[in-house]
Amino acid sequence: MESGLPSADFYGFESLLSDVERAKLRDVRDFLAKEVAPYATDWWNRAEFPLEVLPKLASLNLSTPVQQGYSYLFSGMVIAELTRADTSLATFFMVHHDLFVEALHEFGTEEQKSRLLDDAMDLTITGAFALTEPLHGSDVAGGMATTATRDGDTWILNGAKRWIGNGTFCDYMLLWARDTADGAVRGFILDATLPGVTRTAIENKIALRTVQNADILLDNVRVSETDRFAGINSFTDTKHLLRGSRILVGWQAVGQQLAAFDAARAYAVERQQFGRPLAGFQLIQQQLVRMLGNTTASLGMMARVAQLQQDEHLGPQGLPHSGADMAQAALAKSYTSSLMRETVALGRSIFGGNGIVTDFGMAKIFADAEAIFTYEGSFEINTLIVGRAVTGVSAIL
Numbered sequence: 049m050e051s052g053l054p055s056a057d058f059y060g061f062e063s064l065l066s067d068v069e070r071a072k073l074r075d076v077r078d079f080l081a082k083e084v085a086p087y088a089t090d091w092w093n094r095a096e097f098p099l100e101v102l103p104k105l106a107s108l109n110l111s112t113p114v115q116q117g118y119s120y121l122f123s124g125m126v127i128a129e130l131t132r133a134d135t136s137l138a139t140f141f142m143v144h145h146d147l148f149v150e151a152l153h154e155f156g157t158e159e160q161k162s163r164l165l166d167d168a169m170d171l172t173i174t175g176a177f178a179l180t181e182p183l184h185g186s187d188v189a190g191g192m193a194t195t196a197t198r199d200g201d202t203w204i205l206n207g208a209k210r211w212i213g214n215g216t217f218c219d220y221m222l223l224w225a226r227d228t229a230d231g232a233v234r235g236f237i238l239d240a241t242l243p244g245v246t247r248t249a250i251e252n253k254i255a256l257r258t259v260q261n262a263d264i265l266l267d268n269v270r271v272s273e274t275d276r277f278a279g280i281n282s283f284t285d286t287k288h289l290l291r292g293s294r295i296l297v298g299w300q301a302v303g304q305q306l307a308a309f310d311a312a313r314a315y316a317v318e319r320q321q322f323g324r325p326l327a328g329f330q331l332i333q334q335q336l337v338r339m340l341g342n343t344t345a346s347l348g349m350m351a352r353v354a355q356l357q358q359d360e361h362l363g364p365q366g367l368p369h370s371g372a373d374m375a376q377a378a379l380a381k382s383y384t385s386s387l388m389r390e391t392v393a394l395g396r397s398i399f400g401g402n403g404i405v406t407d408f409g410m411a412k413i414f415a416d417a418e419a420i421f422t423y424e425g426s427f428e429i430n431t432l433i434v435g436r437a438v439t440g441v442s443a444i445l
C-alpha cells in the first residue's frame with residue numbers, strides 16, 4: 049500500500065475475520081514481504097521452484113486451515129495474499145495442501161493418515177494432484193484413459209498425465225485412474241519414485257513459470273492396495289475436492305487483482321509524463337478505478353461464497369440438475385477470473401512498455417493470470433456448468 053492511500057481491500061472485507069485470524073494474516077503478509085516478494089520475479093525468470101522456502105512456509109502452520117478450525121473466509125484470504133505476493137507459490141500451496149493433503153483428510157484411511165498426514169502438513173513431504181491427461185483435459189471425467197488393473201494385493205497403473213503441478217519434485221501424487229474391471233474412477237497415493245514412473249518438466253511456459261508442471265508416464269507401475277484411497281469410489285469424489293479448490297482459484301483471481309491494483313497505482317503515482325504523474329490524468333484514474341471496482345466485486349462475491357461454505361449451504365439449493373452442487377463454485381471461478389483478465393490488462397497498459405518486462409512486476413502478474421483463467425476447469429467449462437444449472441440444459445456434452 050502507498051503510505052497515506054487506502055488499501056486495495058476498499059470495503060474492508062478483512063474486518064470480517066476474527067482477531068486471531070487477522071493477526072495470523074499479518075504474519076502471512078510479513079513472511080511474504082520478507083521471504084517471497086523480493087525474490088519471486090527471479091524465480092519466475094529462471095523457472096525454478098524455491099524448495100528452500102518450504103520450511104519457512106511450513107512454520108506458518110497454515111495447512112488446510114479449515115481442518116484446523118479457521119473460517120473459510122480466512123482460508124480464502126490466505127490464498128489471495130499468497131497470490132498477491134506470488135501466484136506460483138500460491139499454486140504450489142493449493143496443489144499440495146488443498147488437493148493432496150485435503151484428500152488425505154477426507155479420503156485417507158487411518159493407516160494412511162498416520163503414515164503421511166503430519167509430514168504432509170508440515171511440508172516434509174510434498175504432494176501433487178494428477179488428473180489431467182495429454183488427450184483429456186476438459187473431458188477427463190468421461191475420457192480418462194489412465195488405467196488401474198487389480199492384481200492380488202497390488203494395482204498395475206498404465207497411462208499418462210499432463211500439467212501436473214509439483215510433478216517434477218513431489219514425493220507423492222494423488223493419481224486418478226479408471227478401474228479396468230468396472231470402469232470406476234479410483235484414486236491412488238502414488239509414490240513418485242516407483243519403477244515405471246517417468247516425469248518430465250513442461251518447459252517454456254508463459255505463465256506460472258516457477259511452478260514445476262510435469263508430464264507423467266506410467267508404465268506398468270505397481271501400487272499396493274494399501275496405497276489406494278479407499279474412500280474414493282467414483283469421479284464424483286474428485287468433484288468434491290475440486291469444488292473446494294475451484295473456490296480457492298476464485299480467491300486467486302482476487303489476489304491477482306489486488307496485486308495488479310497495488311502495482312499499477314504505485315506506478316501511476318510515481319511515473320511522470322507531460323510534467324505530472326500518470327495518476328493525474330483522468331483516463332488513468334478511470335482505469336485504476338475500474339481495476340478497484342473489479343477487485344472489490346470479486347472480493348464481495350468470494351466473501352459470500354465463504355459464508356455459504358461456512359453455513360454448509362453451498363448449492364445452490366433447490367436445483368435438481370446434474371452438477372448443480374458445483375454451480376456456485378463454478379460461477380465464482382469463471383466470473384472472478386474474467387474480471388481478473390480485464391484488471392490485469394488495464395494494469396499492464398498503465399505500465400506502458402515497462403508492462404511487458406518482468407523487471408517492473410506487472411508483466412508477471414499479467415502473464416500468471418492466464419493460468420488462473422484456464423486451470424481448475426477453464427473459464428468456458430465453468431460458465432457452462434452454471435449455464436446448465438440455470439437452464440436445466442447441458443451445453444457441455
Ligand SMILES: Cc1cc2nc3c(=O)[nH]c(=O)nc-3n(C[C@H](O)[C@H](O)[C@H](O)COP(=O)(O)OP(=O)(O)OC[C@H]3O[C@@H](n4cnc5c(N)ncnc54)[C@H](O)[C@@H]3O)c2cc1C
Binds near residue numbers: 184185187256
Ligand atoms: C499452469 C497449469 C497448471 C495445471 N495444474 C494441474 C494439476 O496440478 N493437475 C491436473 O490434473 N491438471 C492441471 N492442469 C490442467 C488444467 O486443469 C487443464 O489445462 C484444464 O482442465 C483445461 O484442459 P486442457 O488444457 O486440456 O484444454 P482443453 O480441454 O483441450 O480445452 C481447450 C479449449 O477449449 C475449450 N473447451 C473444451 N471443451 C469445451 C466445451 N465443451 N465447450 C466450450 N469450450 C470448450 C476450453 O475451455 C479451452 O478454452 C493445469 C493447467 C495449467 C495450465
